[in-house]
Amino acid sequence: MTSITRGFATIQQRDLVNQIADMLTEALLKGDFAPGVHLAEAQLARDFGVSRAPVREAARLLESRGMLVSQPRRGFFVRTFNDAELDDVYDLRLCLERHAIRLLAGKLTPDMEAALSDQLESMRRVARDGTGVQQIEEDVAFHRMLCEFSGNQRLVRVFDELCHEMRFCILLIGQLYDDPVRVADTHEPIIEALRTRDPDACEAALDYHIGIAQQRVVEMFRERETS
Amino acid sequence: MTSITRGFATIQQRDLVNQIADMLTEALLKGDFAPGVHLAEAQLARDFGVSRAPVREAARLLESRGMLVSQPRRGFFVRTFNDAELDDVYDLRLCLERHAIRLLAGKLTPDMEAALSDQLESMRRVARDGTGVQQIEEDVAFHRMLCEFSGNQRLVRVFDELCHEMRFCILLIGQLYDDPVRVADTHEPIIEALRTRDPDACEAALDYHIGIAQQRVVEMFRERETS
DNA sequence: CGACTGTCGAGTGTCGACAGTTTGAGAATT
DNA sequence: AATTCTCAAACTGTCGACACTCGACAGTCG
Structure with missing residues (x-):
């Protein structure tokens, strides 16, 4: 030593x-x-x-x-990624977060709600004057919180693994967010849906949000790959 | 070397x-x-x-x-397990397999259907004259097949990890199936649901099946733990 | 001219050894 | 008697060395 x-x-x-x-x-x-x-x-x-x-x-x-x-x-x-693998990662992520948010919808406490709001605030702050890496980290932290609050620790572990891979892909692409403030704002509907405590509404909000993110990443990835 | x-x-x-x-x-x-x-x-x-x-x-x-x-x-x-961790593993497993079977419902080919039927047949065979370990392996193989046929390789990897943990818990409990033939039979409704290609029906069949398995394992685990 | 073989360097798989840390038993102290 | 202290044994983290393997390149033979 x-x-x-x-x-x-x-x-x-x-x-x-x-x-x-x-x-x-x-x-x-x-x-x-x-x-x-x-x-x-x-x-x-x-x-x-x-x-x-x-x-x-x-x-x-x-x-x-x-x-x-x-x-x-x-x-x-x-590690190298191809389209299919990237799709798989995002598909699995969606699967996990959907499950997490449905669980969370049934057990949301004021503390949790506050923590999520705080996290959204952090995200907005670094969206204005933070680096690209910081923006990604704050974004990831928000979604990780959803998983944590679901109460399933094993799920969090898998989510973390997936995050490593997503970060890897994303930073392999380069610049991701052209308008970070707008991206941060798209998390608001998720919190609102959680307030209703309706699992279906939560899932829908999440689907919409992740769908956009995935579309963007996959698209940029393909561009980069063909170049 | x-x-x-x-x-x-x-x-x-x-x-x-x-x-x-x-x-x-x-x-x-x-x-x-x-x-x-x-x-x-x-x-x-x-x-x-x-x-x-x-x-x-x-x-x-x-x-x-x-x-x-x-x-x-x-x-x-x-590794030691406690109730909560075991619950988490089964909860996550359910999450994965639900997702897998919904994907599979939309793309089931005759080949896949035949493979699943064959696997069910193997399960029945070892249910009659196989060891406990063999029975578990054939059971796992069936569920793994569902994941594989979903087309998401990343999901399969996580499923495999979970299987290691489930095997560990199960064999830690000791004898699991008191009536292996009946357990094998409970997979039939899953195949039938897949034939309808209706995702909701598939999910329901799977939920029912895994629910029973989980209940049994968790129950036996608690018994063992308190002894 | 092309296919096969021998050789060489680079790199991994494995080993035994050493240094620092943790643990537990027994001695010393209160 | 209980607690703290001491110390040796056991163990992990790390290191440098060696054996074996793989791939490339050149030379040989048809």
Whole structure:
């Protein structure tokens, strides 16, 4: 458990694996590695100034999150997406959130409602003067809250996994929101529907919202792919 | 990377990690390790006659499947379940399969219908003269087929993860089906509903079926827990 | 000219070792 | 007797090294 200084970052005590995983994730989301490219363990280990063991474990972690894939005896590669896979991810996300919001509709407390409103407010704030990454994070946080408040922790875990993949796709596309304020506003109807406590109304509001998001992402993804 | 033994038969091309993971899985499902118990890497490595490295990786794999949990600097422990977690798993499973069967209702082909019927037949066969484990596997295979035929591969992946956890719970309970033939028969209405191609009818049939299964598992789990 | 074979470098799979941490039992103290 | 302290054993995190495999390239033979 040595402390290593290399370049900018000072890696210390806390589990190397998680730190490496975080750094790799960041690098992937920044687009430092092209999709499909091979990640050599030894090279990464040199870059991070550590041995191959923690790099391997970090890579396995990212593999379980669907950001890397591995082939026996060949190592790790940056995950690639195609249209169908992206569709699957959004379809599954819709499935989860629908279920979550229906559960939530039956148990919404004033606290939850307030938390969601607060989150919407944060979203509007960064929509005005935040970075693209911040906007996405606030957006994700709102939807994650829906899942959390549903009460099903297992569902939240799957949602988180999907989020990793969605972020990956989205930042692979580049700029997403041309009008972030308007995007933030489209979350308002969801909160309103929840206030009615009517599961069907909630589902409809959610469907509409996610439908737009999906359409936009898939469309931009296709454009990028054919270029 | 060892042993190319025994003529042509066993070329151990597959790496140690997967083999160890399989063996560990089997041991866990056989109940060789009590829930919550600590798994020492070095001990396992000695037992398997390998070094700690592949054992660690296998353990990480099982962790990502939800069968083990890890604590920093303390190692791996056999996953424990409580009522709430079991409820969450079944709730999520229902959510996935509902979605899958609705998708499937709109695209069912004769081939798919035949495959499902065949699977039901297998289920009935092992219900008469198969082991408990076989019965569970055939049952799972039927439901997995529903997910596969939905066309969403990502959904299948999550379903598989959930299955690992359900198997774990079920075999932790012990005997599950008191009348396996009757259990197999309860899948018939699902196929019939699919034939009508009506999503609502399909969902209803599925809800009924899974509801019974869940009720039974949860009930037995609670009994066992209080004993 | 094309197909096959041998060789070489790069990279993964696995191992044994070391260092720091956690745990639990027993000694020491209140 | 209960509690705290001490310390050694057991264990995890990390490292560097070696063996084996895969793919590329060049040379050989038809």
